[in-house]
Amino acid sequence: MVLGSGLGGWGDELSGLVKVPYAEIPGMPRPAVEGHAGFLCAGRVGDVPVACLQGRAHLYEGHPPAKAVFGVRMLARLGCRAVLLTNAAGGINPGFGAGDLMLLTDHLNLMGTNPLVGPNDDALGKRFPDMTYAHDPRLLDLARAAASDAGVPLREGVYAGLLGPTYETPAEIRMLRTLGADAVGMSTVPEIIALRHMGVPAAAISCITNLAAGLTQRELDHKEV
Template sequence: MTILPELDEAVRVIRQQIPMLPGVGVVLGSGLGGWADELSDVVKVPYATIPGMPRPAVEGHAGFLCAGRVGDVPVACLQGRAHLYEGHPLARVVFGVRVLARLGCRAVLLTNAAGGINHGFAAGDLMLIVDHLNLMGTNPLVGPNDDALGKRFPDMTYAHDPRLLALARAAARDAGVALREGVYAGLLGPTYETPAEIRMLRTLGADAVGMSTVPEIIALRHMGVPAAAVSCVTNLAAGLTQRELDHKEVEETARQARARFTALLSAWVRRAGAELAAGSAAS
């Protein structure tokens, strides 16, 4: 069964309320939603009014689709996301990024809060995700393939788009923000990991761990939309400190990193938008 009619109905409802055709999509993770409030000419569409859109129930995820501008770049932004651990079917978890793609976004930049595994990381660091490990035990493409969205067996070699990664590095230089790089492990949650699981993840090559992003990257790759992601390392993972982990710490660290995160993401959006505009002019 195709989800295209539902996606297109969601897009129809959104387009009745937003004044521009977005070129860049953005997904804002835990504690990072404030960036959307700084968009120029921002219009907010509540998820509750968008057909098929799941509503996040986690603190720090506001639940609005925001449309506005960063400089001259038209943006559609998900201010909060649904998670698999909330009980949503995986097709619903990725519904939001599929909507961004159907709205016309030709690149999607994702963000999340993550636990740091790499011994060289500190709380508050920003990490460009250069690859991921899908350890959620499932995949958003399980089930009959919808050929109208993408092919059955998408290649994942460049799931984290090399050009968008290069633009993120350039944006970090623009903004004067230190940007680490690493591999993100996506786990189901909602529990934080045990110290033994963190040791396992480090052995597997993970530098940070979280409970989102991986399904969205896969869905966007399936649709042929370039995507890339940045993590805000909001805490060191289990066993790396003597403290127990707490979601309030995640939100507080994200708040403290807000100025650097905002500067990086805004510069990244500007560069991605300029690249898309140049590509359109050339064609």
């Protein structure tokens, strides 16, 4: 799992927990954003072995795209058979409210870059990966079933990934609504692309922490995120 802004505490709940600081992992970029602790957590949920990243590196911090996905590539190389990504996002869909969970059914890559730009590493995947099922259908069904069993309402929608670090303007939010986006954030898309490239099933869930710019009269603040 990748635990996004404000969600890292779940990693500390693993049984048999072992934590490794990112600083002790060669090549691992260290996040510098509040809410991203920077630890690899390994343990179990019941009988299932689980590895979690408490925080991620973002492109807006200046990391090259290929470097920003080092963490999820590492998880895949460690033997993870599926990866669940989480993030904090701004709600665009007028039916969403703060605190809602949204299962990503697709995404828009509006970051202006891609982690696969440059020479292709054939050991990781092919040059031109298909993105039709980048959000793995089987994992989406499992997420729906788990939410239903737990009695947790689960929204679904399209996530727009933008570079940041500025929040979007009201005009940009209107554009994103026209393009079909239901939520917006500054992460996740590069990781989904990298995992698809490697053939690792992936899914993502956004926690809607605020309504996007122009949908309320309030200015946006990272403390909400």
